[in-house]
Amino acid sequence: MQTVAIFGVGLIGGSFGLALKKAGFGGQILGVSSARTIDEARAAGAIDCGASMEEACREADLLYLAQPISRILELLPALDPLVREDTLITDAGSTKLAIVERAAASIHRAEFLGGHPMAGKEKRGASAADGDLFRNRTYVLTPTQQTSPRVEEFKHWLEKIGTNVITMDAAVHDRTVAFTSHLPQLASTALAGTVDGRVDTRVAGSGLLDTTRLALSAYDIWKDIISTNSGNIAEALDAYIAQLALIRAHLDSPALQQDFERAANFRGGLHR
Amino acid sequence: MQTVAIFGVGLIGGSFGLALKKAGFGGQILGVSSARTIDEARAAGAIDCGASMEEACREADLLYLAQPISRILELLPALDPLVREDTLITDAGSTKLAIVERAAASIHRAEFLGGHPMAGKEKRGASAADGDLFRNRTYVLTPTQQTSPRVEEFKHWLEKIGTNVITMDAAVHDRTVAFTSHLPQLASTALAGTVDGRVDTRVAGSGLLDTTRLALSAYDIWKDIISTNSGNIAEALDAYIAQLALIRAHLDSPALQQDFERAANFRGGLHR
16 A cells, blocks of 8 residues: 545544554555645645545545545545556445445445544544544444455554454444434434523533533534434434433332433443 | 531532632631541541531531432421521522422521532542632522521622522522433433443444433432422423424434524533
């Protein structure tokens, strides 16, 4: 792997570039983005230089797609005629089934591997990129039919940058993140909407700040996530509403103690 | 105000003692608690010495009740025969209507003022007490029929320790905190219970940690809060369930953008 092209050099793409360099990658890192983003990513040291899509496809051994999901879905069919046959295309989209299916239908000349680094932070853009963003974080890869040297080499770099690689079926991944990521987001959004306008929020503790922090998230990122996973998210919301109704029924019952203890055990067991 | 007696010298009671001293209170601070708690509170510098309930009622100009709500409800009738007539009794319980009603029915010989400092942290006990815990925090007081010198003096100390004093009817307070504090707690408990056992939590981001932090809270504190505010909490849970159902209905609709934007505006406008 001599040349890597990162498509969309924001927080995730930029952090991948920085992490590769930090882990000793000595090849060239190209960035495919708007001119302003390229400048920002070069200034952050995340890429060596900008490139057009065509140049990147001609030169890169690895294409790392870190754009919004809808952009990745549009891009995949356009990449196929341009890539070299020994290229590996991978992505970092937050939902996997739509992307993996689009890749299966449109990438014929190269190899595709779906991926999702379980990492992020509140700030966006290459200027917030961090070479340690993926360290000790789970990195989900969707299954491949057979191992190839390119896939093995990419996994090797993921380990070098400190991720914990898990292979998971795309549909299972999407149902999992509906509960672990998309539900917390919508629970927070709904909580803010519930309190808004109803009471005097000068009378509030730090718990409201904690539980509504995610409500600050930008819709333009969540739009694609939700539209490509709405069935699983609806299931997660239904389960959450049922759990809230159960707790409501337990308000005057000793059964509430078990609800609290189970929740505390769950939270205590989450790895950070 | 020469002598203050703090009943229950845990996080809140201990922090009140430390804050008084920091603000220049030169009188004596007594602690009424178990022997172990008294030792811990003295070591933390939150009180000068321990006292029995009878001693404290004989000597103190201000009784500050910082115990669990159920203990305050039990204690009030026992205090009335013991206190001096010029004593002010106040409390720091997280719900107000049950306490204010109990005080109206049982405190005849002294004056009672309900209170609720909107402050806390994850750690408990006098060893976690902090003289700045109340600084820049809202401190709710329930209305009094007429101002008295003792009440004015207590308010003066609340201002000196840096709180923002708000007067609010006990019933309005309880409905308010049902939305701003009790609902976030139960939303977090329910979220943990929903995710628990359903999916592989190695595949989770930081959002799950944020939104389930409150799920670590101890049931023994929440038991009293919930049992003295279950009507308002049921209303808040119903409103939250309705908001979640609305968001579920918007999953495939452009209306979801407004839900996100409203939530972000609300959260951005919360004071810290």
